Amino acid sequence: MLRQGRIGLSLLLLRDAVIFSSLLMMLSAGLTLTYMTTKVPNFAHGDFATLNVYAGLALVRLLNVSPYLGMIPAFLIGGVAALVLYLAVLKPLTDRGANYVILMIATIAYDMILLSLINISADYLNRVHKLITRLFQLRDFDVELLGQPGLFVVAPFLAFAMITSLYIFLNRTKFGVAMRAAIENPSLAEVVGININLAYATSWFISGGLAGVVGVLMPLYMTCNPDIGVRLLISIFAASILGGLSNIYGAFLGGAVIGFAEVLGTGYLSMALGPWVVPYRPVIPLIIMMLTLIFAPKGLAGVDWKRFVRRVG
Amino acid sequence: MPIPLPITFLIDLLTLFGLFAIISMSLNLEFGYAGIPNFGKMLAVAGGAFFVGAVPGRVIAYMLDVPTSLDFFRNNLEVVSLVNQALASNPIISTLYLLASLAGAALAGAALGYIASYPGIRLRGDYLAMTLLAMAEVLRVIGDNWEPLIGGSLGVRIPDPFRWVGGEYRSLSVALTILGVTAAMFVYLELVSKSPLGRTLKAVRDEELSARVYGKDVDRLRVKTLIVGCAIAAVSGALYSFLTASVSARDFNRVTHTFWPWVMVLVGGAGNNLGAVVGAGIFVTLRRLITFYKSYFEAIVPFDVVWLEYMLLGLALILVLLYRPEGLLPERPTRTLKRGDILRVISRMKRKEEN
Numbered sequence: 001m002l003r004q005g006r007i008g009l010s011l012l013l014l015r016d017a018v019i020f021s022s023l024l025m026m027l028s029a030g031l032t033l034t035y036m037t038t039k040v041p042n043f044a045h046g047d048f049a050t051l052n053v054y055a056g057l058a059l060v061r062l063l064n065v066s067p068y069l070g071m072i073p074a075f076l077i078g079g080v081a082a083l084v085l086y087l088a089v090l091k092p093l094t095d096r097g098a099n100y101v102i103l104m105i106a107t108i109a110y111d112m113i114l115l116s117l118i119n120i121s122a123d124y125l126n127r128v129h130k131l132i133t134r135l136f137q138l139r140d141f142d143v144e145l146l147g148q149p150g151l152f153v154v155a156p157f158l159a160f161a162m163i164t165s166l167y168i169f170l171n172r173t174k175f176g177v178a179m180r181a182a183i184e185n186p187s188l189a190e191v192v193g194i195n196i197n198l199a200y201a202t203s204w205f206i207s208g209g210l211a212g213v214v215g216v217l218m219p220l221y222m223t224c225n226p227d228i229g230v231r232l233l234i235s236i237f238a239a240s241i242l243g244g245l246s247n248i249y250g251a252f253l254g255g256a257v258i259g260f261a262e263v264l265g266t267g268y269l270s271m272a273l274g275p276w277v278v279p280y281r282p283v284i285p286l287i288i289m290m291l292t293l294i295f296a297p298k299g300l301a302g303v304d305w306k307r308f309v310r311r312v313g
Numbered sequence: 314m315p316i317p318l319p320i321t322f323l324i325d326l327l328t329l330f331g332l333f334a335i336i337s338m339s340l341n342l343e344f345g346y347a348g349i350p351n352f353g354k355m356l357a358v359a360g361g362a363f364f365v366g367a368v369p370g371r372v373i374a375y376m377l378d379v380p381t382s383l384d385f386f387r388n389n390l391e392v393v394s395l396v397n398q399a400l401a402s403n404p405i406i407s408t409l410y411l412l413a414s415l416a417g418a419a420l421a422g423a424a425l426g427y428i429a430s431y432p433g434i435r436l437r438g439d440y441l442a443m444t445l446l447a448m449a450e451v452l453r454v455i456g457d458n459w460e461p462l463i464g465g466s467l468g469v470r471i472p473d474p475f476r477w478v479g480g481e482y483r484s485l486s487v488a489l490t491i492l493g494v495t496a497a498m499f500v501y502l503e504l505v506s507k508s509p510l511g512r513t514l515k516a517v518r519d520e521e522l523s524a525r526v527y528g529k530d531v532d533r534l535r536v537k538t539l540i541v542g543c544a545i546a547a548v549s550g551a552l553y554s555f556l557t558a559s560v561s562a563r564d565f566n567r568v569t570h571t572f573w574p575w576v577m578v579l580v581g582g583a584g585n586n587l588g589a590v591v592g593a594g595i596f597v598t599l600r601r602l603i604t605f606y607k608s609y610f611e612a613i614v615p616f617d618v619v620w621l622e623y624m625l626l627g628l629a630l631i632l633v634l635l636y637r638p639e640g641l642l643p644e645r646p647t648r649t650l651k652r653g654d655i656l657r658v659i660s661r662m663k664r665k666e667e668n
Contacts (some may be wrong), residue, residue, distance in 0.1 A: 040439065041439045041442070041443055043352070043446070046356075052322055055636045078640065081355060089631055089635075092635060093634060093635065096635070096638075098634070100437075100438070100439060101344075101348065102348055102634055102638065104352070105350070105575060105579065105630070105634065106444055106630075106634055107577065108352065108571075108572060109572075109628075109630040109631045110337065110574055110625045110627065110631070111624060111627075112568065112623055112630075113624050113625070113628060113629035115568075115620075116620040116621070116624035116627065117620075117624065119616070119620045120616045120617075120620045120621070120624075121615065123616030123617055123620070124616050125578070125614050127615045127616070128615050135387070138520050150380040164563065177542055188565065217547060230446075230450055230567065231450070233447075234444070234446075234447045234451070237443040237446075237447060238447070242438070276458075279454060279457070279458040280452055280454060280455070280458065281449055282447070282450060282451050283454075283455075285447070286444075286447045286448065286451050289432075289443070289444060289447060290432040291432075292433075293432040293433050293436065293440060293444065294431075294524035297436050297440070298437075
């Protein structure tokens with residue numbers, strides 16, 4: 001009986017891990033994409049998602065739209081938020097010769113602006129429309145597919161669709177190839193007539209859009225609050241660093257590893273030691289991030305696996 | 314004799330100014346002089362405060378023979394009031410307790426700085442920035458949940474080293490202590506910035522490769538800078554705890570203790586201690602004025618006005634970065650040696666050549 005309960009719990013954990021890693025994969029792939037183009041870690045990336053947690057809440061509760069339909073406006077909102085950051089802040093700063101530290105500070109400033117917007121919308125939805133906007137979730141608004149919550153099917157599917165379409169876009173379309181050229185060697189790409197600015201702006205739009213889609217789905221799975229952006233950011237950074245920060249597919253892998261490590265790690269530790277371990281969940285991505293930086297600073301993609309196998313085996 | 318109201322207002326303002334000036338000067342040492350983007354400033358500030366919440370209170374309770382049946386956290390109020398009674402009549406022990414706590418907080422901050430710098434210091438600054446931000450958040454999570462540290466989410470009250478001053482003049486003496494520490498830090502950092510070490514830090518910041526070529530151990534210098542910067546910021550956190558006579562993890566967040574110091578340093582002018590101080594002064598004064606007029610807005614908008622203020626701060630910082638990146642008080646060129654010293658060096662070299 002007890003054994004069966006354990007197995008049941010493990011299956012539930014596994015389901016949670018699949019959902020969380022799928023969402024994290026999309027977030028870290030977006031962060032990595034903008035890091036590859038603009039060479040700056042975007043500290044406002046978590047807010048692109050959180051902004052859409054509240055846009056989604058308004059859509060679902062006020063207009064009775066399905067959260068899955070909400071993915072379309074969420075992609076646009078997230079994309080535009082990211083595009084504004086690039087065009088109005090980062091691009092002018094780069095043109096003035098700002099270095100990456102100044103760019104990072106600018107993303108923190110933008111993070112503050114978005115955080116304020118998020119809190120203002122949370123307050124507004126709460127005071128004017130009487131919705132619960134702090135520590136809420138929308139699990140009841142999910143559909144049921146094959147006896148499972150819809151997100152369990154949709155999230156991995158989305159992550160898979162995202163990685164294939166990014167692959168096709170970057171390798172099989174003319175603009176995608178131009179974008180890779182702009183990432184590899186901006187000056188040379190400019191010489192052959194590639195519009196670098198357009199390529200970079202596109203990468204920011206895609207990055208923000210992916211985060212937006214994650215944001216609208218998040219309340220279906222976890223408890224949301226205006227300040228979850230920074231919690232997400234720890235996981236996103238950990239996943240992206242593990243993936244090497246210079247490889248989108250690495251970021252997908254990193255997202256999967258961090259997602260599973262966080263959910264399964266917290267789950268099994270709380271079964272073994274008691275529920276008090278649950279709040280310490282962000283320690284797991286932090287430790288993985290630190291270990292990566294110490295032992296493999298270029299991430300999983302940078303490790304010479306053949307040498308590693310030879311040494312270990 | 315009661316202190317008149319305008320003076321209390323001024324005391325509050327100066328207290329806040331001192332606390333933030335210490336943090337912004339420490340950030341200026343890290344970012345302005347050494348070019349380290351410390352996006353986890355909160356880590357050291359909270360670390361200093363957590364140390365003061367966790368250690369000195371227990372130690373002094375033990376030394377003053379508070380019955381061991383009383384637990385520092387579960388019987389927090391009783392223990393602290395017993396200790397406070399003893400401290401009220403003993404200025405010397407009170408002062409020793411204060412100084413030892415500040416020193417301990419600085420050591421705790423230094424240790425945190427070392428740990429935080431370990432994984433990312435050899436890599437480009439953005440890796441360090443990401444780890445520092447993550448560590449600061451995790452420290453806050455630990456402070457909020459791990460009860461043996463500072464009593465978990467309830468926080469903890471700590472013995473008050475200003476109890477012997479008493480009543481009306483407590484806030485004045487706290488303010489003077491904080492301003493004294495601020496002045497001491499300012500003098501120390503000015504000396505550092507004018508010393509060979511200060512010039513080396515600027516060299517590392519501006520031209521890392523050249524500094525390496527000239528044999529400077531860049532990584533060691535960065536670690537040292539973070540250790541000193543974190544120790545200084547931790548003192549500010551400790552002073553804040555003594556001001557409120559309590560410690561709670563919820564008092565620390567990345568808006569107040571990371572973002573604001575960045576605004577102060579960049580508005581005032583990075584690479585210039587006076588700039589950091591002026592930035593803190595302007596910032597604290599402006600915020601006080603905004604708080605003063607806030608009630609007018611509070612009635613007409615359906616959200617907390619504080620967010621409007623944070624949004625304006627974010628916008629202001631972006632505008633400063635775009636249109637006045639050097640800040641109000643730009644960094645001045647490093648002072649070289651006096652003319653006499655240079656002539657002496659030249660003549661010594663000539664003599665060597667002749668030999």
